[in-house]
Amino acid sequence: MASLKSKVDVLWKQVLDTFKWSQTGAVRYDEENFASMKRQVDALTAEDISLEASLSQMRLHPGFRNEEAVGNIHICSNDAATMQVFVLHRDQQMPIHDHPHMIGILKVIKGCVRINSYTFKGYESKKPGSSVIHTLKQTSEVCKGDPACVLTPSERNFHSIVALNGEAAFLDILSPPYFTKIDGQDLNVCNYYREGGTVSRPDGEILVRLEEIGPPDDYWTVKECCEPFKFKYLTDGSALDRTGHFMLRLIALRLPLLKEFLLRSETLLFEKRLRCLNHSQVERELKTALRHAKEILSFSNPILKFRKFLHIFIKFCSEIISSRGIQHTFLKDHSDDCEKHLLQVPFTFCLSLISARQVEMRAGNAIVPCGKWRQLLSCVFLQHMKYGMEQFAASDSFQCLWADERLRHLLEIDVGMPMMEAIEFWSKEYAQTNSNCTSCSHSWQKDNKRYIYSIRHLYGLEGSRREYSSPGCHQFQKMGLAPSSEGGCPFLDFDKEKLLKCLHDGVKADDSFIDSLIYVKSKHGANEACKLYCTTLCNFIKESKKVECGEQLAEASESKLANKISSPSQFYSNLNYFIEM
Structure with a gap:
């Protein structure tokens, strides 16, 4: 088995030697290294990459098992190249797509496929998202054991692939990877096309028109890493989901760029999910949000502005749920200009709509028509996210002391308290149970010698016998607040x-x-x-x-x-x- 795996290792090393970024901001490759890489790809088999073992795991996924999705097995990748395997079911087709500024190798390692390759010849019209191009089409059938196929930025850069006579799999090596920014070029995203008839050239050559389309709804992939037993981490509203999101927000508090990215990405995800829900699903989600808001008010002590927001949010959700507009609004064909139902909310709930002059103002409230309710919910979601992250504020020092019977800084040294009084004071405090303080498991009963030594050390009677002082205002102000902080x-x-x-x-x-x-x-x-x-x-x-x-x-x-x-x-x-x- 070690020797079989080493073939993949040797091949990937050859890929790294072949494709490298140049100082001009583009991926370059050496012809000799490329030829050596192709020879290794030609000799590769399904056994070399343990294909059946990967497929046995992938077949646990219902989307792949029901022959709805294309299988994808990631092998290796870096910023210069990717190496992966795609698995197609019988008669399943990978739609026509392009490989902007990319070079690739395709090697069939199981079954047979029909490859329709298209070489770019010119534009009929060039519009973002709806371009029409003229191409020269070539069709070939490739089976397991046949030499690998090569595509370049100028030849056979567009193709579609169909599985023949059963399940088929092929190795795919591309450089540079998709979503790579190349100097002087646009981001190389994958674009999809469909055939739109033929065009005859003056020299008699027949070209095929390709019309750019959006990503097909029936084309999606299942990756090997997405086995069903890992889906519990992605179940919306589960304990693992809420805990994971809490930890992510907690980390983002210390990283401004991550916080900005998290807020922006979560809002975009919310908007996308909202577009996919019907009115009954939206109503169910609003009821869940309403319950969570009431839980926060009942079982925690949010800051004042968050508490005010939650009270208004509860009223806001209740009005939407009780209105008849929810069934009318959340339909796929509902117009953004519809004003059949109106909702009055505080202007702070929809600042982006106000700045774009998309709503009317009346006595400090915004009048939001039903055509803008999706945008309104997005604004409210973003505001809720921000308030939720601001809620992680530590209490002040003495509240921590009385609640936890623990305090990090010895402040009494600067107010004239004698050392023996300090020892007596802290012996009473640390003798109490510290069940509220998870960061400290010490007690005076079993650690009194350590505490006494630390206090004597701070008074300059142990260790280096230096004079210490408690932290100053400047030092406290520079400390970043964290969940274990004592205030600031x-x-x-x-x-x-x-x-x-x-x-x-x-x-x-x-x-x-x-x-x-x-x-x-x-x-x-x-x-x-x-x-x-x-x-x-x-x-x-x-x-x-x-x-x-x-x-x-x-x-x-x-x-x-x-x-x-x-x-x-x-x-x-x-x-x-x-x-x-």
């Missing part, structure tokens, strides 16, 4: 609702101050917002208690506050002193 700077990472919970009751009752704080936060950053809050709170304390504050903050300007407060521990200790005086 409230003035940088919190939304308005969460920030208000952190503010002193005496100042957050002033709406004008809150508006100013939010404005400063958005326009000038977290540090300026923090200074504004400190100054306002100190003034409030002086006015409410009618006492003279200490010189430190009573005479402090904004610039002095910026210099005085540079870490979370200084912020809390300084302000707490004046609050309690």
Whole structure:
């Protein structure tokens, strides 16, 4: 078996030696290497690639078993070439298609096929998606054991293949692969054609007209890697599907380009799926979305703007489901200009439609006709995706401490707490059960020596005996939020609702101050917002208690506050002193 597999390995190595990218941005090949590669392909058999073993797995797929789909077995590929096998059932046809700027080898390894090859001779009309070309047609029957066929960018670049007298399989090597961008050329996508009669040339040569068409609905492939037992990962709404999507969104939070790609791709997929659903399927999906929205509100604590969105979304879904327009709208022949049914939604639900002036505005709401409901659902889906990704916000440090009995940063070292008091404090905290903290399995009972050493080390009494300090504001602000984070700077990472919970009751009752704080936060950053809050709170304390504050903050300007407060521990200790005086 090792020697049989080595034939494929040797062939692929020859393919890599033959097709290489040049400095001019095109794939080049050496004639001698190409001839050597063709000799190896001519000698290849179905046994060399374990064809029957692959087919036994592929036949488990209902699409292939029912002879509806073409089989596809991927062998090797890189950016310069691909090598794969296609399997056709009896009388099954691979439609006429082209190979833009590509060179290829086709070797039949099972059964017989009829190949209709077409060589380009000129355009009758050149329009994107509907071109008509003139070609010279050649027909040949090729069977197992016959030499391989070759196509080039200028000869036999178009072909169709039909299986004869039973199942047939052929090896296909192409360079460069489809969807490759070649300098000076368009992306080499696969285009499909149909014959449209003949044309006689003045010299008597008969040419065949090929009319460009869209991808045929009855042509699709089943890859070897898609066995039925793996379909559970693709079942819509399953636990694996939802978990996988959650993990994908979680990863995308740290990768802006991936996040942008994910949002764009998911929206395009949603639009495509929506076009394939009838009205009853759309209604069922809306009811599912309605149930999920209610679950989020009932079993979680979403941020304020997400919660408002969900309440409006529930009302929006209920109106569509209860309206008679759903049966009228989601039909294949429904016009995009139809205005028989109207739906009123907040303008934020369809910003793209508003920017394109496709809907009317009335008192802050958009009046969306039924012809635009598909676009409306797409806008709502994208907004829901964005809010769902923003929901992964970590809570602040002390909420994590009380919930998890765990905290990463030793903040009390900067507020004058003696070492023995710190040990006593943390022994009480870490002696509690940490069932809410999955990232830490330690406890004071079994790890007290480690904790005591760590605390003494931070106080400069162990190890290198250096003086340590807790993280400063700048360090906290630079930390990226993650699911295991303990918050961050409230003035940088919190939304308005969460920030208000952190503010002193005496100042957050002033709406004008809150508006100013939010404005400063958005326009000038977290540090300026923090200074504004400190100054306002100190003034409030002086006015409410009618006492003279200490010189430190009573005479402090904004610039002095910026210099005085540079870490979370200084912020809390300084302000707490004046609050309690």
